[in-house]
Amino acid sequence: xxxSTEVIPLGTASAIPTRDRNLSATxxxxxxxxxxxxxxxxxxxxxLRAGLKRSRLDALFLTHFHGDHLYGLFGLLxxxxxxxxxxxxxxxxxxxxxxxxxxxxxxxxxxxxxxxRHVGLAPGFGHAVVFDAPxxxxxxxxxxxxxxxxxxxxxxxxxxxxxxxxxxxALGFAENWHxxxxxxxxxxxxxxxTVQPEDIxxxxxxxxxxxxxxxxxxxxxxxxxxxxxxxxIHEATFTEDEAQRAEEVGHSTARQxxxxxxQAGAQHxxxxxxxxxxxxxxxxxxxxxxVFPNTAAAEELRTYVLTPPA
Amino acid sequence: xxxSTEVIPLGTASAIPTRDRNLSATxxxxxxxxxxxxxxxxxxxxxLRAGLKRSRLDALFLTHFHGDHLYGLFGLLxxxxxxxxxxxxxxxxxxxxxxxxxxxxxxxxxxxxxxxRHVGLAPGFGHAVVFDAPxxxxxxxxxxxxxxxxxxxxxxxxxxxxxxxxxxxALGFAENWHxxxxxxxxxxxxxxxTVQPEDIxxxxxxxxxxxxxxxxxxxxxxxxxxxxxxxxIHEATFTEDEAQRAEEVGHSTARQxxxxxxQAGAQHxxxxxxxxxxxxxxxxxxxxxxVFPNTAAAEELRTYVLTPPA
Numbered sequence: 001x002x003x004s005t006e007v008i009p010l011g012t013a014s015a016i017p018t019r020d021r022n023l024s025a026t027x028x029x030x031x032x033x034x035x036x037x038x039x040x041x042x043x044x045x046x047x048l049r050a051g052l053k054r055s056r057l058d059a060l061f062l063t064h065f066h067g068d069h070l071y072g073l074f075g076l077l078x079x080x081x082x083x084x085x086x087x088x089x090x091x092x093x094x095x096x097x098x099x100x101x102x103x104x105x106x107x108x109x110x111x112x113x114x115x116x117r118h119v120g121l122a123p124g125f126g127h128a129v130v131f132d133a134p135x136x137x138x139x140x141x142x143x144x145x146x147x148x149x150x151x152x153x154x155x156x157x158x159x160x161x162x163x164x165x166x167x168x169x170a171l172g173f174a175e176n177w178h179x180x181x182x183x184x185x186x187x188x189x190x191x192x193x194t195v196q197p198e199d200i201x202x203x204x205x206x207x208x209x210x211x212x213x214x215x216x217x218x219x220x221x222x223x224x225x226x227x228x229x230x231x232x233i234h235e236a237t238f239t240e241d242e243a244q245r246a247e248e249v250g251h252s253t254a255r256q257x258x259x260x261x262x263q264a265g266a267q268h269x270x271x272x273x274x275x276x277x278x279x280x281x282x283x284x285x286x287x288x289x290x291v292f293p294n295t296a297a298a299e300e301l302r303t304y305v306l307t308p309p310a
Numbered sequence: 311x312x313x314s315t316e317v318i319p320l321g322t323a324s325a326i327p328t329r330d331r332n333l334s335a336t337x338x339x340x341x342x343x344x345x346x347x348x349x350x351x352x353x354x355x356x357x358l359r360a361g362l363k364r365s366r367l368d369a370l371f372l373t374h375f376h377g378d379h380l381y382g383l384f385g386l387l388x389x390x391x392x393x394x395x396x397x398x399x400x401x402x403x404x405x406x407x408x409x410x411x412x413x414x415x416x417x418x419x420x421x422x423x424x425x426x427r428h429v430g431l432a433p434g435f436g437h438a439v440v441f442d443a444p445x446x447x448x449x450x451x452x453x454x455x456x457x458x459x460x461x462x463x464x465x466x467x468x469x470x471x472x473x474x475x476x477x478x479x480a481l482g483f484a485e486n487w488h489x490x491x492x493x494x495x496x497x498x499x500x501x502x503x504t505v506q507p508e509d510i511x512x513x514x515x516x517x518x519x520x521x522x523x524x525x526x527x528x529x530x531x532x533x534x535x536x537x538x539x540x541x542x543i544h545e546a547t548f549t550e551d552e553a554q555r556a557e558e559v560g561h562s563t564a565r566q567x568x569x570x571x572x573q574a575g576a577q578h579x580x581x582x583x584x585x586x587x588x589x590x591x592x593x594x595x596x597x598x599x600x601v602f603p604n605t606a607a608a609e610e611l612r613t614y615v616l617t618p619p620a
Contacts, residue, residue, distance in 0.1 A: 017354065017358070019358055041351055041355075041382065041385040045327055048328070065415035066416060068385075068388070071351075071381070071385045071388070074377055075378075075381045078377040078381070100413055103409065103410055103413045106375075107377075
């Protein structure tokens with residue numbers, strides 16, 4: 001069965017929650033593991049509503065320390081403690097998080113039954129792989145916001161091509177090591193005949209990728225995080241007629257988000273982080289589609305399956 | 311129109327939220343003012359759902375510093391700042407809250423556009439009026455929990471009795487000061503005839519009262535806060551068969567909550583702070599009613615109107 005990598009937006013509001021929109025958080029699920037990008041207040045409730053098990057959470061990536069991206073962390077850490085979590089949890093965030101947690105009742109390191117592995121990002125860093133798993137990694141770049149903020153890119157690693165089963169049988173492949181060898185790019189000699197990997201192994205299979213770019217003005221780092229991704233979630237706090245306001249407060253318009261998606265060659269764009277002033281999101285979607293047609297407004301609790309490039 | 315004082319439970323879960331139950335918080339509304347008791351994560355969402363204006367909040371009373379009673383404070387304070395609040399907000403809580411807020415990004419005192427008035431409760435206090443308004447006051451007493459915790463009592467002040475309108479007219483009352491004088495217990499002489507207040511003013515009208523008692527084991531302070539109240543909200547984390555567990559973790563059973571209500575002579579009891587293990591709350595209600603019939607499980611977002619004693 002092919003591996004499915006899914007992105008589930010949990011909150012699409014900016015700053016102030018509304019009756020319909022929760023605060024920033026997005027889950028990524030892959031083979032029973034879960035990553036979380038941002039953790040606004042109420043994230044643990046949204047995980048419950050999405051049917052996502054908190055115990056599956058491997059790592060959490062915070063973009064910046066505004067409350068609408070951060071204040072759900074405390075409750076989520078507490079709930080995982082009450083549920084008896086023992087596995088280490090990685091938290092990638094702007095530096096200083098341990099000092100914050102250390103004064104919040106219940107979250108001192110010695111009070112948690114599981115270890116926290118902190119990865120702190122400092123202003124001035126350029127590009128860093130902040131989480132490296134066998135099958136994927138997450139990289140970060142600094143964005144341009146009112147406070148120090150980082151965007152992230154989830155990237156599955158390249159997998160070797162598939163071995164052509166019929167050819168392999170015809171060539172006498174029988175042992176497991178025959179297959180392993182060609183997959184690892186080595187020739188195999190069977191019955192005096194040498195088979196080169198390229199004779200039998202298909203092309204490398206690129207992994208799927210996802211970029212999470214908020215909060216920020218449109219910026220080069222955002223574009224680079226999004227280069228060729230299957231899915232880009234980019235903030236679109238305002239419509240273009242509020243471009244000046246967006247710049248003043250370090251945010252993007254829907255049109256600017258679409259321009260980043262286009263320049264980066266992304267496959268799909270989801271807009272998020274909507275100002276509470278927009279009850280109807282269609283104007284944001286419309287102005288973005290004029291630049292980048294493959295755009296939608298992120299829907300909370302909907303599952304977006306990442307599809308690899310054709 | 312008579313004054314209506316209403317209590318609206320916003321969260322009835324203990325520790326871990328469920329799909330159906332939010333974390334501890336209860337609003338009290340009276341003549342356009344609002345008080346809030348506890349502020350678990352998601353309280354600002356529940357205020358939205360209840361149609362309660364955050365701008366009406368005058369004072370906030372925190373029982374203790376476990377996350378399920380505290381972590382919604384940060385987002386609520388932030389949202390009120392974003393909405394441009396300028397009025398001072400009183401927060402009554404165990405001492406130490408300013409030190410916590412001071413390290414949470416966005417909540418340093420100089421970052422908020424409105425002043426916070428902190429009232430800090432320290433272990434060892436016995437009984438204190440912690441908020442005094444013209445028409446009511448709120449008193450606190452220390453409870454018995456794993457950490458320092460305080461319970462609260464909202465008490466409307468006694469209002470003078472009503473002046474008998476027909477009698478007043480017959481006796482020649484015409485000026486406003488005639489009425490004010492007898493209401494304030496002073497005789498009035500009209501046309502050579504002296505009217506004593508007791509001749510024309512009905513008995514004093516006691517105000518309504520409400521006690522908020524969580525988290526705690528059953529204790530004397532809880533009983534005293536609840537003496538003769540119109541409504542007691544008492545925690546009932548467990549059923550009686552978990553009495554030993556309740557004692558170990560500093561909580562109450564439903565039966566114990568009912569016993570406090572009975573001993574205190576409360577009019578109505580609402581149970582709250584239910585362990586996530588109870589999908590069905592009827593067993594808790596049943597065991598409480600066996601001791602104190604006028605019991606119900608608190609329903610989130612339902613309005614309970616406080617009715618004065620007959």
